[in-house]
Amino acid sequence: DAKTTQPNSMESNEEEPVHLPCNHSTISGTDYIHWYRQLPSQGPEYVIHGLTSNVNNRMASLAIAEDRKSSTLILHRATLRDAAVYYCILSAPQGAQKLVFGQGTRLTINP
Amino acid sequence: KAGVTQTPRYLIKTRGQQVTLSCSPISGHRSVSWYQQTPGQGLQFLFEYFSETQRNKGNFPGRFSGRQFSNSRSEMNVSTLELGDSALYLCASRSTLPGLAGSSYEQYFGPGTRLTVT
Numbered sequence: 001d002a003k004t005t006q007p008n009s010m011e012s013n014e015e016e017p018v019h020l021p022c023n024h025s026t027i028s029g030t031d032y033i034h035w036y037r038q039l040p041s042q043g044p045e046y047v048i049h050g051l052t053s054n055v056n057n058r059m060a061s062l063a064i065a066e067d068r069k070s071s072t073l074i075l076h077r078a079t080l081r082d083a084a085v086y087y088c089i090l091s092a093p094q095g096a097q098k099l100v101f102g103q104g105t106r107l108t109i110n111p
Numbered sequence: 112k113a114g115v116t117q118t119p120r121y122l123i124k125t126r127g128q129q130v131t132l133s134c135s136p137i138s139g140h141r142s143v144s145w146y147q148q149t150p151g152q153g154l155q156f157l158f159e160y161f162s163e164t165q166r167n168k169g170n171f172p173g174r175f176s177g178r179q180f181s182n183s184r185s186e187m188n189v190s191t192l193e194l195g196d197s198a199l200y201l202c203a204s205r206s207t208l209p210g211l212a213g214s215s216y217e218q219y220f221g222p223g224t225r226l227t228v229t
Contacts, residue, residue, distance in 0.1 A: 032216060043115075043201050043220030044154070086156075091216075098144070098167050099203075099218065101154035 004088045009106040012078050020073040020105055022088030027068050032091050034099065035062065035073045037084040044087065044101075047073065083109045113138065115204050115221035123227045129190040132224045136183050136204030142166075143185040144218065145177060153182040157200075160185055161207070192228045199223040 005023040012018045024033065035047040048055055048062045050071070055062040061074040075082055087104040091097045116135045124130050136143050145157040156169040160179035177187040183204075189196055203218040 034216065036218075043203070043223050046217040046221065069149065098156035098169060099146075099154075100156065101146075101199050103153055 004090060004102050006086070006088055006102060006105045008103065009108065011108045011110065013110045014080060015077055018075040018078045018082070018109075020075075020086050020088075020107065021070065022072070024088070024090055025069045027090055028074065030092065033062065033064060033068075033071050034089045035060070035103075036099070037082075038087070038089045038104070039081075039084045047085075047086070058068060065071045076108075078109050080111060082107050083107055087111065115202055115219050117200075117202050117221040117224050120222065120226060121225045123225075123229060124192050125229055126192055126194060128192050129188060130192060130226060131186055131188045132200055132202075132226070134185045134187075134202030134221060136185070136202075139206065140204040140219075141183050141185065141207050142205045143179055143203055144203045144205075145185070145187050146201040146203065146220075147171075148201060148223070149197070154201070154228075159186065189226075194228050197226060197228045199225050 032049050032051050034049040036044040037047050038044045048060050050055050050062045050064055063072045085104040085106050087101050089099050115137055119131045130168045134143055137193055142161045144159040146154050147157055157171055158177050159167045163179045174190045179185045201220050201223045203220045205218045206215050
């Protein structure tokens with residue numbers, strides 16, 4: 001399984017943008033990049049995924065480097081509810097998948 | 112639409128016993144995956160079921176098993192419990208497998224079952 005590397009923790013202020021980085025230098029040409037987050041005492045929650053192009057949804061944006069060896073999850077305006085552990089995961093494009101979770105980045109939002 | 116439900120939410124068992132955990136996926140979802148979460152190892156994939164067949168399996172001993180029923184509900188069983196099996200067991204569902212018609216990459220997780228082995 002291709003490996004991802006994320007900072008252990010990050011801190012930001014409420015209502016400011018947050019950029020969460022992820023390195024995945026061994027990504028294969030067909031691997032998708034997924035982001036999930038886990039709020040305290042809850043199961044993980046899907047955030048966004050992409051392959052090559054940048055992606056936007058109501059929760060966040062995903063910026064993927066041109067060589068695909070890194071990506072950045074962007075929360076445009078952080079709220080206290082965004083405090084969670086964020087996981088960057090790679091997965092194969094088809095068939096049964098297992099999400100291989102790393103240690104993730106623990107995001108703290110200051111009021 | 113109701114989310115993924117898992118029962119029971121909390122469970123205490125003794126070493127050597129066995130346990131069965133249940134997961135009801137979102138209505139219409141046909142794929143169910145199971146994960147184990149511990150403070151030391153983090154989130155680890157156990158297995159995935161689709162159309163009552165196990166499609167993928169993680170690196171867990173044979174004491175961990177599962178099955179899926181025709182209504183897509185799934186159960187996982189752990190036999191001969193060990194102290195190290197204490198964990199949060201999470202179930203996730205999705206509509207179908209990626210690559211198939213109507214597929215989605217999003218997996219929806221339930222709240223988990225907290226198993227404590229004493």
